[in-house]
Amino acid sequence: MVLARRDTHEVLKLVDWHLLVFFAALFVVVDGLSDTGLPDAIYWHLRPVFGSTVTTQTWNLAWFSVAGSNIFSNVPFVLVAGKWIARFADPELMWKVLALATTFAGNLTIVGSVANMIVVESVREHLQVGFWDYARFGIPITIFTTIARVIVLLVLR
Numbered sequence: 218m219v220l221a222r223r224d225t226h227e228v229l230k231l232v233d234w235h236l237l238v239f240f241a242a243l244f245v246v247v248d249g250l251s252d253t254g255l256p257d258a259i260y261w262h263l264r265p266v267f268g269s270t271v272t273t274q275t276w277n278l279a280w281f282s283v284a285g286s287n288i289f290s291n292v293p294f295v296l297v298a299g300k301w302i303a304r305f306a307d308p309e310l311m312w313k314v315l316a317l318a319t320t321f322a323g324n325l326t327i328v329g330s331v332a333n334m335i336v337v338e339s340v341r342e343h344l345q346v347g348f349w350d351y352a353r354f355g356i357p358i359t360i361f362t363t364i365a366r367v368i369v370l371l372v373l374r
Contacts, residue, residue, distance in 0.1 A: 244296075286329055318363060
């Protein structure tokens, strides 16, 4: 604003305040949820599902992250699941798995990433993008990219 010599009031009118409140509330809710101990309880129930070998944990965390990111959205899912990583056989690899799976998971459905929801909402006046319109491309792309990248991670580790 200073460099462009624009009126501060005019610039602040362009800010999407609803979106800022949404993100702030998202972080408050996730932090509050973490303080309840529920994420730890969920992990202890899911621990057998993840398996005990690095390869099994890699694949299971990847698919669990894809699903979780589309149920809860990827940002809150990472904030919760990130607390579990130290308990895996290879935490460094699992951080990479969590990062790639939740990033690619954003492509699966509209709700997989807040960015998708913002784009779909922004384009609404010009184009209607339904859940299945998006998913028919997002599902195969997410499956392919996640499988390919997990293989690369496992080979290069």
